[in-house]
Amino acid sequence: MKIDVHCHLTAAEFSGDLDAVMQRAADMVVVSSGVDLQDNQKVLDLTKRFSNMKASFGVYPVDAVSLSEKKLQESFDFIRKHRKEMLYLGEAGLDYKELEDKKKQQDIFQQVIQLAEKLKKPLLIHSRKAEEDCIRMVETSSLRKVIFHCFTGEMKLVRKIADDGWGFSIPASIVRSKHFQQLVQEVNIAQLLTETDAPYLSPFSFVKEKALGEKENISYGRNEPAFVVEGVRKIAELKSLDVGEAENILEQNFQKMFL
Numbered sequence: 001m002k003i004d005v006h007c008h009l010t011a012a013e014f015s016g017d018l019d020a021v022m023q024r025a026a027d028m029v030v031v032s033s034g035v036d037l038q039d040n041q042k043v044l045d046l047t048k049r050f051s052n053m054k055a056s057f058g059v060y061p062v063d064a065v066s067l068s069e070k071k072l073q074e075s076f077d078f079i080r081k082h083r084k085e086m087l088y089l090g091e092a093g094l095d096y097k098e099l100e101d102k103k104k105q106q107d108i109f110q111q112v113i114q115l116a117e118k119l120k121k122p123l124l125i126h127s128r129k130a131e132e133d134c135i136r137m138v139e140t141s142s143l144r145k146v147i148f149h150c151f152t153g154e155m156k157l158v159r160k161i162a163d164d165g166w167g168f169s170i171p172a173s174i175v176r177s178k179h180f181q182q183l184v185q186e187v188n189i190a191q192l193l194t195e196t197d198a199p200y201l202s203p204f205s206f207v208k209e210k211a212l213g214e215k216e217n218i219s220y221g222r223n224e225p226a227f228v229v230e231g232v233r234k235i236a237e238l239k240s241l242d243v244g245e246a247e248n249i250l251e252q253n254f255q256k257m258f259l
Contacts, residue, residue, distance in 0.1 A: 090124030
């Protein structure tokens with residue numbers, strides 16, 4: 001069975017044809033992830049519509065830093081209340097590319113880590129330009145089920161995460177990313193999961209029409225859960241496995257991490 005462990009099906013890009021998107025993913029497990037309180041509620045509602053969809057509830061760092069303490073605690077209260085209905089906590093973490101307030105981000109992320117510890121739930125981490133701090137903070141916790149989502153840090157950090165026994169969720173855009181290809185080659189397949197991060201990071205590209213004298217512009221369309229098959233195929237190729245064999249191993253990894 002193919003599994004998309006992380007996507008965002010509440011995004012506006014799916015407002016017109018979500019039923020068709022989920023029909024194309026009917027033979028999969030799809031985990032839709034919220035980013036804030038309102039979005040988490042929408043994700044929960046979607047899981048009641050689609051039997052093969054599971055939920056994760058996020059505290060996205062770019063959004064969380066603008067919340068009052070009261071609003072932040074309301075987000076945590078929702079997660080506590082619906083802990084049995086979520087597969088994992090996330091995405092959450094740190095983002096130094098979009099935000100400079102490192103101290104507040106770290107304070108919030110520490111609260112998220114403590115919540116994951118208390119609820120005994122896996123944690124899926126967003127670590128953009130903040131990889132070392134994310135690793136350091138999780139290393140001081142008791143968490144063992146940790147997934148680094150779309151990890152773009154240096155290979156020495158990839159090896160450190162692998163040595164710590166944590167996992168990586170690999171997007172379908174691996175088909176066009178030398179970094180993710182190298183990551184997969186570095187890491188034991190037992191520590192890998194597949195995701196799309198839809199509607200972002202599509203594995204498919206096309207060339208936009210250009211005006212006279214302009215350079216060709218490569219663009220990427222909307223991603224969706226069914227495209228996770230492209231990631232499975234590439235992982236199989238890099239690990240010298242049949243696609244079916246790779247799919248089975250990745251499904252076993254999912255079960256060990258979340259079920």
